[in-house]
Amino acid sequence: MKSLIDAKKIKKAITSSGQILGAHMFISDGFASAVKKAEEFGFNAIQIFSKSAAQWQSKEIDVSAAMLFKDELKKSNIKFTIVHASYLINLASSNETVRTKSINSFRNEIFRCLSLGIEYINLHPGSYGKCDEKSGIKLIAKGINFLLNEFENEKISIVIETTAGQGTSIGYKFEHLRDIIALINKDDKIKVCIDTAHIYAAGYDISTSEEYHKTFEKFDKLIGFDKLICFHINDTKKKLGERIDRHEDIGKGRIGKEGFKLLLNDERFKYIPKILETPKSKNQIKDLENISVLLSLIK
Numbered sequence: 001m002k003s004l005i006d007a008k009k010i011k012k013a014i015t016s017s018g019q020i021l022g023a024h025m026f027i028s029d030g031f032a033s034a035v036k037k038a039e040e041f042g043f044n045a046i047q048i049f050s051k052s053a054a055q056w057q058s059k060e061i062d063v064s065a066a067m068l069f070k071d072e073l074k075k076s077n078i079k080f081t082i083v084h085a086s087y088l089i090n091l092a093s094s095n096e097t098v099r100t101k102s103i104n105s106f107r108n109e110i111f112r113c114l115s116l117g118i119e120y121i122n123l124h125p126g127s128y129g130k131c132d133e134k135s136g137i138k139l140i141a142k143g144i145n146f147l148l149n150e151f152e153n154e155k156i157s158i159v160i161e162t163t164a165g166q167g168t169s170i171g172y173k174f175e176h177l178r179d180i181i182a183l184i185n186k187d188d189k190i191k192v193c194i195d196t197a198h199i200y201a202a203g204y205d206i207s208t209s210e211e212y213h214k215t216f217e218k219f220d221k222l223i224g225f226d227k228l229i230c231f232h233i234n235d236t237k238k239k240l241g242e243r244i245d246r247h248e249d250i251g252k253g254r255i256g257k258e259g260f261k262l263l264l265n266d267e268r269f270k271y272i273p274k275i276l277e278t279p280k281s282k283n284q285i286k287d288l289e290n291i292s293v294l295l296s297l298i299k
Contacts, residue, residue, distance in 0.1 A: 010041060011041075013042075017295065017298050019270065019298070020272070021294065022038055022044060022275050023038070023275060024084065025038055026280075027048050027050075031068070041291070043287075046082075047083070047084055049083065049084055049086075050113065053088075055086070061115050063115075066115045069117075073117070081120070082118065082159065082193075083121045085124070088101075091139060092128045092139050094139065095129065095130075103146065107150065109121060110147065110154075114151075120156075122159045122230075123160055124161055125161070125170040133168075133170065137176060148185070158191070159190075159191045159229055161193040162194050163202070163245070165202045166244055174222045174223055175222060177192055181223070192223060193229060194228065195277070196235070197232070197255070201242055202243060206259045209258075225268060230272060231263070233250070233263075233274045234247040234276070235249060235253030235260075248278065250276075260294060
């Protein structure tokens with residue numbers, strides 16, 4: 001499917017808006033290809049996986065591939081890059097086998113970030129399973145402290161993502177993130193990513209002006225905007241407070257265009273990177289289309 005949207009116009013619009021906008025990019029053709037595709041689309045922010053998000057194991061990153069990626073990134077107009085850690089990692093698990101695998105996997109992901117020269121790694125907090133919420137929060141903080149201690153001299157920041165709250169997952173309340181951060185010894189290396197689809201599904205209404213402002217007042221009070229490093233910009237198929245994670249194209253879900261208009265025109269967040277994780281097409285043309293919708297909402 002060929003898009004009628006002009007990537008050159010997108011690039012010009014992003015630049016003139018002053019926003020930092022992009023998408024999660026495929027790495028199937030190599031890390032450098034993710035940068036090239038983002039540049040082709042005019043994006044100035046990217047998120048990637050450093051390996052398969054659905055597997056524990058991974059091959060080491062080839063030195064030449066890492067160098068090529070860093071060279072492409074240096075030449076590009078991309079201002080923000082982040083790695084999304086594997087979905088399998090669960091630092092909240094009280095199961096020793098799962099916890100050990102999660103710690104080892106996350107350690108490996110950090111090494112991969114360092115080899116690619118990427119500072120930020122995005123993490124889903126995890127699910128407490130058979131224990132309880134409070135214990136899960138303590139386990140998450142314990143795991144993060146353990147790894148930050150290992151990498152204390154490295155330029156790495158762990159970005160904790162808000163969640164929709166499916167099952168026993170932690171992170172669907174701003175209080176969860178506040179409590180995790182409070183237990184971190186090196187909290188200067190902890191940041192937060194707000195996923196718009198997740199917070200809406202968790203019960204934070206950002207679709208109307210009044211509720212939007214209430215939501216972010218609460219976030220600022222409990223966590224603080226100084227911790228907010230990026231947004232995942234997604235509409236959602238699910239109702240407010242349904243606690244189910246189902247992303248939708250911008251303006252086609254429950255949040256609707258009004259919610260994203262509020263976000264895109266909020267001066268507090270103008271320079272906070274905003275990254276799409278909306279439904280994908282094979283050639284990522286849908287990302288271009290969703291970015292176009294976002295740009296049309298900027299006053």
